[in-house]
Amino acid sequence: MNAPASSSPLPAVGLIGLGAMGRGMAASLRRAGHPVFVHDVRPEAVSAFVAEGGTGCASPAALAAQVDIVVSVVVNAAQTEALLFGEHGAAAALRPGSLFVMCSTVDPNWSIALEARLAALGVLYLDAPISGGAAKAASGQMTMMTAGTPAAYAKAGGTLDAMAAKVYRLGEQAGNGSKVKIINQLLAGVHIAAAAEAMALGLREGVDAAALYEVITNSAGNSWMFENRMAHVLAADYTPLSAVDIFVKDLGLVLDTARATKFPLPLSATAHQMFMQASTAGFGREDDSAVIKIFPGITLPGASESSAG
Template sequence: MQDATRTTQTRVGVIGLGAMGSGMAASVRRAGYPVAVFDVRPEVARAFAREGGTAHSSPAELATTVDVLVSVVVNAAQVEDVLFGADGAADRLREGSVFVMCSTVDPSWSVALEERLAERGILYLDAPISGGAVKSAAGELTMMTSGSAAAYAVAAPVLDAMSGTVYRLGDRAGNGSKVKIVNQLLAGVHIAAAAEAMALGIKAGVAADDLYEVITHSAGTSWMFENRMAHVLAGDYTPLSAVDIFVKDLGLVLDAAGPTRSPLPLAAAAHQMFLQASAAGLGREDDSAVIKIFPGIELPTPVVDADTVDGLGA
C-alpha cells in the first residue's frame, strides 16, 4: 500500500514524455504523487497536465518544484542538456533532492555524473529501464538501479510507483548501467536474429504468418521474435524503439567491452546490421525494420480498410 504521507510530501518531476516517459509519469500520478513535467514539445506536456499535474517551460523551472526528478531522455547528451544546458536543472535542484537517470549510457559516464551532482549536494540514482511502452503505461517496468542509501530513502517509493520490479545493484552509480548494457546486447542480438530468421523463411517460400505462428510456439522463439516480428507481419514500422536506438546502444555495448578486452562477435554483427539499416535511410523506423536489409524478400504490407481507401479517394 502506498504511504499516504510520503505521497503528499514527495514532489515528482518527469522530463521526457515519449513512449516510456509518458507512461512513467502517468503511473506516478496514479499513485497519488503531485507530478510536474517538461518535454521539448510543449503541447505534449500541456496535454499531460490537463489530466492532472503541472507543465513547465524548462527543466530549470521544473527543478525548483520537485524532490525527485526523473529523466527519461534518449542518451547522455540529452541528459547533459537537461542538467547543465541552457535552462538546465542542476543549478535549481535543491540540496538533498534526487536525480533519477533512466537513459542507456556508458557506465563510466554515469559514475562521473554521480560525482558531479554530489558536488552540488544532489543525490543520484543510476536507473535504466526496460519493458516497453505497454509496461510503462501499466507501471510494470523493470528498473536496474544503483546508488546511495540516501538516494533510495527519498526516491524508492517513486520507483515502486513506476515499476513492477526495482533491482538494487549496488551502493553507487555504475552497476545499473552495466546491467542495462548487457540487456541491450541481448535485445539487439535477438532482434537481429529474429529478422534474419524471418527473412530466411520468407525467402524459402514460407508464408510469413505461418512462420510466425510456428516459431512462437517452438523452442527457437524469443520475446523479441514474438514482439518485433508482429510488427513485420503488420507491415507497421512506426518507431516504438527505432533502428538508430540500437545503433547507439550496441555501440555502447562494444565500447564498454573494450577496457576488459571482452570479445563480442554477436553484438558486433548485430551492430553492423543496424548500421546498414540506418545507412539505408531506415534509422527512424521501428527497430524491426532491420529486416529490410535482406534482399529478395517480399515483406507483408499494411492492411488498409476498404472504407479508408474509399474515403481517401473521394
C-alpha cells in the same frame, strides 16, 4: 522557489522526457497519487499530459525548482547533459538533498562521473536505466536496474515502485545499473537481429509469414523479441516504439565497454553492423524491427514489391 503546497501525502515528482517510456511513467506516478510536474522539448506532449491533470513546466530549471525528485527519461547522455547543465538546466535549480534519477542507457563510466558531479552540488543520484517497452511503462510494469547510495534510495522512497514492477538494487554507487542495462541491450539487439534474419529466410523460402510466426512463437526457437518485434513486421507497422538508431547507439555502448578490456563480442558486433546498415539505408528512425529491410530479394508483409536493395 518553494514547492507548492499539496494535499497529497506523497512527494511531488518532476519527470523530463515524455517519449514512449516517459509518458507512461508519468501516468504511473499520477495513478499512484504523486503530484507530477513534466517537461519535454515538445510543447504538445506537455499539453497532453496537463490535460490529464499533470503540471507542465517551461524548462528543466523551472521543473527542478518545484520538486525534490527529478526523473530523467531522455534518449542518451548528451540529452541528459543538456537538461542538467545546459541553458535553463535543472542542476542549478536542484535543492541540496534532492534526488536525480537517470533512466537513460548510457556509458557506465559516464554515469559514475555524473554521480560525483551531482554530489558536489549536494544532489543525490540514482543510476536507474529502464526496460520493458512502452506498454509496460504505461501500466507500471516495467523493470528498473538501479544503483546508488543508501541515502539516494531513502530519498526515492516508494517513487521507484510507483513506476516499475521490478526494481533491482545492484550496488551502493552508480555504475552497475548502467552495466546491467547495456548487457540487457546486448541480448535485445542480438535477438532482434536474429529474429529478423529468421523471418527474412522464411520469406525468401516462400513460407507464409503468419504461419511461420505462429509456429515459432509456440516452439523452442521463440524469444520475447521475436514475438514482439516480428508482430510489427507482420502488421507492416514500423512506427518507432524503439528505433533502429537506438540500437546503433546501445550496441555501440556495449562494444565500447567491451573494447576497453579487449573482451570479444562477435554476435554483438554483427548485430551492430546490421542496425548500422539499416540506418544508413534510411530506416534509422523506423521501429527497430525495420532491420529486416536490409535483407535482399524478399517481399515483406504489406509491401507490393521486393525490398531488395
